[in-house]
Structure formats: structure tokens, C-alpha cells
Amino acid sequence: MLFILVTCFSFILFFRYSLPIKPLPSWACEMRLLSFYFWKDLSILFPSAKFLNKTLSINFNSSMFSAKATKKNNTLSSASTTRNTESMMTTGTGQDKVEEEMSVLDLPNLALECILERLEPDGLCKMACVSTYLKDMCLSDHLWEGHMKKRWGRIVGSAAYREWQLHIASRKESSYFLAGEKEGGLLMGYLSKLWPVMLVRSSFSNHDGHVDSKKMKISSPQPPVDSIMSCYRALETGKFWFPAQVFNREDGHVGFMLSCYDADLSYDSHNDTFQARYPPHGRRAAAIETGVTWDRLRAPPVDTSPHDLHISDCLNDLRPRDHIEIQWRRNKQFPYGWWYGVVGHLEACNGNGSYCHCHESDTVVLEFNQYAPGSRWRHTMINRRDHREEGNEADGFYGGIRKLYSKDEISMWQQFWPAEILE
Known part of the structure; x- marks a missing residue:
């Protein structure tokens, strides 16, 4: 028994005079607070842990008192330094006064927006790191809408935007599960009730201990999930x-x-x-x-699934030499693809525009001149009045028709014209 008392007394002396009295940083206090709650909950399950709980509470109170005293001294020192600086600036001569320099943030909002609109996406991302105010402006949708249209507008259509909305919904669902209790999250809300997560919340808490949602948003480098910038970056x-x-x-x-x-x-x-x-x-x-x-x-020109028949709305407007694209698939298990062709003349017509009456007939001839004459893929005929899917297992199935009115669409097809006629 005497040996135990001597050992404990020696340990207490070593702990009191050998370790530094300098207060620990704030995160260490939070870790100590977390341990305090841990032993408090543990003492409910194990009564023998009450002694350790009392010891921790004494050490916690003393460390908190030391931290408050140090914070008060630092505040007084900072205030004294500020007053000395202000007195030096006011008592000096005109030549010693500090001249204020104008920064970008001093510009009017309209001028600042005009500058930001001329920046490339990489420049906007860099400007967003300068300050919180510039970050809010650089992430705004009206600045990224032009970049989105210029870069991705030709190939990203309505189907892609619907897919993006589904992608956003899935990300919001996962973030809702991981968000804090005040933001309606499930996982963190459950853990906050099960265990005091003071260490996790400390970096986003104000002096009252409440979570500062504004600070959480500012500290996050990610743009809003449903923003145009987020879509632009996901594509890039x-x-x-x-x-x-x-x-x-x-x-x-x-x-x-x-x-x-x-x-x-x-x-x-x-x-x-x-x-x-x-x-x-x-x-x-x-x-x-x-x-x-x-x-x-x-981008898909029509909002039709590749497994569905496109409803043709141009059949009555088709004339010889019109450019078209038509759905075709090898068999009914395959999805449709769009194939380029032109409207031809009926066999009984000599092709003279003055005497051509092909547009009055119910039969429309479609020609695919990339194939050699005599090829079974060279031409096909459809019914203008009652056109649905037509074809067979040998020649494939022809579906809906689109008439090409735009010269850009026609030139896009013609740039892929093969160097040699296909057999």
C-alpha cells in the first residue's frame, strides 16, 4: 500500500511541475470535451468509471479557465496595438499618411460584371478564389450560361438536360442523407442525437455554439449542385x-x-x-x-427514343430533291438509326420540273445515292397518306421521316459523303 502511495505521489509531482503550463490550442480543448462526454456516457454503463469522470471534469474546468484568460489577454493586446497604429496615422504629417489604393472590389457592380463576362471559364474559377463576394458573382448562372452555350450547345440537347436533372436529384438525395440535422439530414441528425459530435461541428459554430450555415456554404469550394457551372464542370x-x-x-x-x-x-x-x-x-x-x-x-434533333417510331409530320410537304433523314433498323430487336437521303422522282416522271407531278402522288420515292445503282439499298418507296414502319427482315425496316430545312444540317450530312460509291 505504501508503495502505491509513493508511486502516485511521484507521478502527481511529475505531472504538475514537468509538463508546460501553457494552455493547449482550441482543438485540444474540444478533444478533451469529447473525451469528457465519452467518460460521462461510459460511467452509466460501468459505475467504476465515475472516478475517471470526476477527474476529467476537474481538468476540463481548469483548462477552460486558462483558455478564457489567455483569450482575454490577447484581446487586450490587440486593442492596444490598434490604438497605437491609429494614433500614429492621425498625428503624422500629410506625407506620412497612408494612401488608400483602389482595388477591383471598389468598382461598381455593372463594371465588375462587364469584366467578368469577358473572362474565360478558367479565369472565372481563379477569380472565385479571391474573395467571398467575387465567388458569389463568378458562380452565378448568367455568367456561365454563355460559356455553356458556346462550348456545349451544339451537342447537348433537351435529352441531356433531362439526364442532368436526374443526376442532380440523385446527388441531392445523397447530400440530404449526409447533411447536418438543421439542414434536414438523416445520418448526421441521427449521430448528433446518439453522440455529441462537438468536434465535427466546432469548425462551423459561432460563439453561441450554433451551426453557422452561411459559413459552411462559404468554406465549401464546390459550386451549387444545380448550377450551370456545376454542369459545365461535370461535362469537362x-x-x-x-x-x-x-x-x-x-x-x-x-x-x-x-x-x-x-x-x-x-x-x-x-x-x-x-x-x-x-x-x-x-x-x-x-x-x-x-x-x-x-x-x-x-444533339438529337427530335425528342424520340431510338426504340420508338418517330411520327412524321412532313409527308405532305415532300418534293423531289428535298433532303431527308429517315429512321432505319436491321430488325425489330435493334434500335433505330437516322439515315440520310433525298426525295426522287417516280419512274413515270421524266424529271422535268415544269411537268413533274410527283408531289401529287401518294407514293414517295426515297433515294440513297451513296449506294451503287442496282443495290437493294439504293431506293425505297413509302405511302404519303398512311406511312408507318415499312419493310421486312431482308431489307430492314424504315420508320419516321424528317425533312431537312436547314442548310447547316444538310452540309453536316454531306461532309461525311464516302469517297467511293458503296456496293
């Missing part, structure tokens, strides 16, 4: 796969010349190309193509 990093259409799929395979198929795309910033993932054809696995260039892409 390739993390977001979006639906679009690819001309001459599978690197210009001869069986897909002058066609355009739906695919899911992901951008590769290292090579400035895309990776295309095509839907499976029947029992075949999904085909993946890499190195797809920008000029081979377009």
Missing part, C-alpha cells in the same frame, strides 16, 4: 455521361456510312475527344467507341 471532367448522336458510328464502318446513331458520351479532356457507348443491338453487348471527334456529334 467527363464525370457526366450525356445522350447525343454520333455520325458514322464505329469509326466510319462501311455498314454505317451516312448514318447517325444514339449513344451515351463522356468527354476526354486529355485528347479533346469523346467516348461513345452505344445501346446493345439485340443480343449483342453494348459497343464502345473511343476517339470520337467533335465534328461527328450532334
Whole structure:
């Protein structure tokens, strides 16, 4: 028993005079507070831990008193330094006065917005790191809307934006699960009731101990999930796969010349190309193509699934020499692709525009001049009055028709015209 008393007394002397009396940093106090709550809860389960609980409470109170005294001394010292600086500035001569320098933040909002509108996306991201005020301006949607349209407007259509909305909803659901209790989160709300997470909340708490939601938003480097900048960055990093259409799929395979198929795309910033993932054809696995260039892409012109028949609304307007694109699939297990063609003359017509009455007939001739004369793919005929899906297992099935009115659409198709006539 005497040996135990001597050992404990020696340890107390060593602890009192050997360790520094300098107060610990704030995070250490929070760790000590966390331990205090831990032993408090533990003492309920194990009565023998009450002695350790009392010891921790004594040490906690003494450390808190020391921390408050140090904070008070630092505040008085800071106030004294500020008063000395102000007195030196006011008592000096005119030459010694500090001249105020004008910064970008001193500009009017309209002038500042005009500057930010001329910055590239990389410049906006850098300006957002300067201050909280500039961050709010640089992340605004009206600044990123122009960059989004200029960079991605030609290949990102309504189908891609719907997919992005679903992506946002899934991210919001996961963030709701992980958010704090006051933000309606489930996981952190449950843990805050089960255990005092003072250490986790300390960096976002004000002097009253309440969570400062404004500070949490400012400290986060991420843009809002539903912002245009967030969509722009998801596209640039390739993390977001979006639906679009690819001309001459599978690197210009001869069986897909002058066609355009739906695919899911992901951008590769290292090579400035895309990776295309095509839907499976029947029992075949999904085909993946890499190195797809920008000029081979377009946004879907109509809001029709590749497995659905497009309702043609231009049949009565079709005239010979009109440019069209038509749905075609090998069999009914395959998805549709869009194929380029022109409207031809009936066999009984000599092609003279003055005497041509092909537009008055119920039969419309469609020609695919990329194939050689005599090929079974060279032409087909449809019924103008009652056109649905037409075809058979040997020649494939022809679906809906789109008339091309825009010269840009026509030139985009013609740039892929094969060097040789296909057999």
C-alpha cells in the first residue's frame, strides 16, 4: 500500500511541475470535451468509471479557465496595438499618411460584371478564389450560361438536360442523407442525437455554439449542385455521361456510312475527344467507341427514343430533291438509326420540273445515292397518306421521316459523303 502511495505521489509531482503550463490550442480543448462526454456516457454503463469522470471534469474546468484568460489577454493586446497604429496615422504629417489604393472590389457592380463576362471559364474559377463576394458573382448562372452555350450547345440537347436533372436529384438525395440535422439530414441528425459530435461541428459554430450555415456554404469550394457551372464542370471532367448522336458510328464502318446513331458520351479532356457507348443491338453487348471527334456529334434533333417510331409530320410537304433523314433498323430487336437521303422522282416522271407531278402522288420515292445503282439499298418507296414502319427482315425496316430545312444540317450530312460509291 505504501508503495502505491509513493508511486502516485511521484507521478502527481511529475505531472504538475514537468509538463508546460501553457494552455493547449482550441482543438485540444474540444478533444478533451469529447473525451469528457465519452467518460460521462461510459460511467452509466460501468459505475467504476465515475472516478475517471470526476477527474476529467476537474481538468476540463481548469483548462477552460486558462483558455478564457489567455483569450482575454490577447484581446487586450490587440486593442492596444490598434490604438497605437491609429494614433500614429492621425498625428503624422500629410506625407506620412497612408494612401488608400483602389482595388477591383471598389468598382461598381455593372463594371465588375462587364469584366467578368469577358473572362474565360478558367479565369472565372481563379477569380472565385479571391474573395467571398467575387465567388458569389463568378458562380452565378448568367455568367456561365454563355460559356455553356458556346462550348456545349451544339451537342447537348433537351435529352441531356433531362439526364442532368436526374443526376442532380440523385446527388441531392445523397447530400440530404449526409447533411447536418438543421439542414434536414438523416445520418448526421441521427449521430448528433446518439453522440455529441462537438468536434465535427466546432469548425462551423459561432460563439453561441450554433451551426453557422452561411459559413459552411462559404468554406465549401464546390459550386451549387444545380448550377450551370456545376454542369459545365461535370461535362469537362467527363464525370457526366450525356445522350447525343454520333455520325458514322464505329469509326466510319462501311455498314454505317451516312448514318447517325444514339449513344451515351463522356468527354476526354486529355485528347479533346469523346467516348461513345452505344445501346446493345439485340443480343449483342453494348459497343464502345473511343476517339470520337467533335465534328461527328450532334444533339438529337427530335425528342424520340431510338426504340420508338418517330411520327412524321412532313409527308405532305415532300418534293423531289428535298433532303431527308429517315429512321432505319436491321430488325425489330435493334434500335433505330437516322439515315440520310433525298426525295426522287417516280419512274413515270421524266424529271422535268415544269411537268413533274410527283408531289401529287401518294407514293414517295426515297433515294440513297451513296449506294451503287442496282443495290437493294439504293431506293425505297413509302405511302404519303398512311406511312408507318415499312419493310421486312431482308431489307430492314424504315420508320419516321424528317425533312431537312436547314442548310447547316444538310452540309453536316454531306461532309461525311464516302469517297467511293458503296456496293
